[in-house]
Amino acid sequence: MSTRPFWLAGNAATGDSELVVTNPYTGETAGTVAVPSVEQIEEAVAAADAAAPIVAALPAHVRAEALAHVSRRLAERTDEIAGLITAESGKPITWARGEVGRAVSVFRWAAEEARRDSGDLQRLDTDPAGTGRIALVRRVPQGPVLGISPFNFPLNLVAHKIAPAVAVGAPIILKPAPATPMTALVLGEILAETDLPAGAVSVLPMPNDRAASLITDPRLPVISFTGGQFGWELQRRAPHKHVTLELGGNAAAVVLPDADLDWAARRVALFGNNQGGQVCIGVQRVIVDDLVYDEFVGELVRRVRELRTGDPADPATEVGPLIDETAAVRVEAWVREAVDAGATLLTGGTRDGVSVEPAVLADVPDDARVVREEVFGPVLVVQRAKGVDDAFAKVNDSDFGLQAGVFTRDLEVAFRAHRELQVGGVVIGDVPSFRADQMPYGGVKKSGTGKEGVAAAMRDLTYERVLVLTGVQL
Incomplete structure (x- = not known):
């Protein structure tokens, strides 16, 4: 060679x-x-x-x-x-x-x-x-x-x-x-x-x-x-x-009661885990209105389990490995750390060499690293919110501010999100992972x-x- x-x-x-x-x-x-x-x-x-x-x-x-x-x-x-x-x-x-x-x-x-x-x-x-x-x-x-x-x-x-x-x-x-x-x-x-x-x-x-x-x-x-x-x-x-x-950041996706829950679950599942979760605007925090929390989380877990993992050279593979074993060991440790602190592991989280099975965590303490820091791995943290005020407050409760996604059909809420969320970009109706390469892209705070x-x-x-x-x- x-x-x-x-x-x-x-x-x-x-x-x-x-x-x-x-x-x-x-x-x-x-x-x-x-x-x-x-x-x-x-x-x-x-x-x-x-x-x-x-x-x-x-x-x-x-x-x-x-x-x-x-x-x-x-x-x-x-x-x-x-x-x-x-x-x-x-x-x-x-x-x-x-x-x-x-x-x-x-x-x-x-x-x-x-x-x-x-x-x-x-x-x-x-x-x-x-x-x-x-x-x-x-x-x-x-x-x-x-x-x-x-x-x-x-x-x-x-x-x-x-x-x-x-x-x-x-x-x-x-x-x-x-x-x-x-x-x-x-x-x-x-x-x-x-x-x-x-x-x-x-x-x-x-x-x-x-x-x-x-x-x-x-x-x-x-x-x-x-x-x-x-x-x-x-x-x-x-x-x-x-x-x-x-x-980078710990991008949030907000799911409100008027959202298409099936669409939101499919998009969050894929873009929280594609490329092994190693995307700066990959979904990490999933903030779900309490009115649809149980229904949405059940669908999200199902969609995550359906993701195809394996050989990245295979066109059918959606979730690849992490860049090296050190990164994979760290992600696995952060998941275990959250569980030890009281979180519920709904699926995934186990490591096989450089690959980590896509994980969904619930009931995670607010100070856990999988909430506060950038995981840069296939990990989703779901959080309950009591209405739009609470949901947006949770988005802003972060040291990062790159992009956020809000699943809603309400135009007034969309403009409110753009006005209030402390991020460089707000995506309505989709995950924060959407990026058009010609648009301005960058963040605030530690992003x-x-x-x-x-x-x-x-x-x-x-x-x-x-x-x-x-x-x-x-």
Whole structure:
């Protein structure tokens, strides 16, 4: 099995060591990737710094065509890339194919946004002092970007780092998760086929500790991080940088009496457990109105038990393994801890190697970790609520605030949810796990700061620069 090269300033390279990538489900080696040396990391940063004015000055059609090329090539290589995602992350192949499709759209939208971004004209003669003046307000890159992506979406979350950066004309150094670097390297290969200048993109797989110099390097003034609570430490280490953080959460789904209970049960069951529950906006807390609690929970347990688990390479599999045995052991321990504290285990919760049987817990103490923290595993916690006031209070009783779902047909309640729930996004009639990649996506509280979503991320990577023209008669 040959070692995959990394991409240093757009060129394939090998380094001073290798990372071995393991298939979580089989335990077999999925591949090996080259790791850059300290000197090569410095070379990548220097190249990004030198390329910054060149990339920023690229015509819109050059940036757009590069992005469109990536979109087309991802679509052409869907089966190959989906298989790679499954091999390195354990994501069921059906979900992996969906991830490739999402990345195809992300790069297509970025190409469209690159062409659309024209700035705004603002007349200044609204006051006497501004007579004969007009302003052009454009957004320009803040500088080269350090993108750090997690293991759970090894293609699409990489796309959400690279595509907006290319669209605005900012060089980017992408550090993929050490557990799942191979898919990002294929994306680097595709980007190398474009006419982007040297230094525009580097994809550098490495152990986390080797990235310390990148976090503090002043030549990388922007950091875009998706991952766990380490993001706050990253922000502390780089206080003078523009840092965007997407740090997950313990997303809640509210089920009210007017909901379609069968639909709600099916959606909560699937999106609390798909991909082994390793989704930032996967359902974790299920807050059910007391009037329909017993009926709904019975249906939910039935739907959870129907989920197909097993080999992620099998298209019928809906729930895959966790990323490694350490993660699976932790999830199993948190379930046992809740039960020991008085919770009722309605189904699941047992571990077999890297897989955990989807669990549903009831009567869980409010201070249990499966309630307060992000489980990032196939665990649902059901809670009773006495009406809308109580349900929404329970949603907000969290240190996180990424997204929430509310199953209701009541338009007034829908707008109230949008007004009152302390989250970055509210989904009515479905689970909080719904995400359209073009919409702004990000949270509040411990869920992070800043936004993903192509246009929103482009704003985060840039700042407004104003040009005032004098002596203009309007």
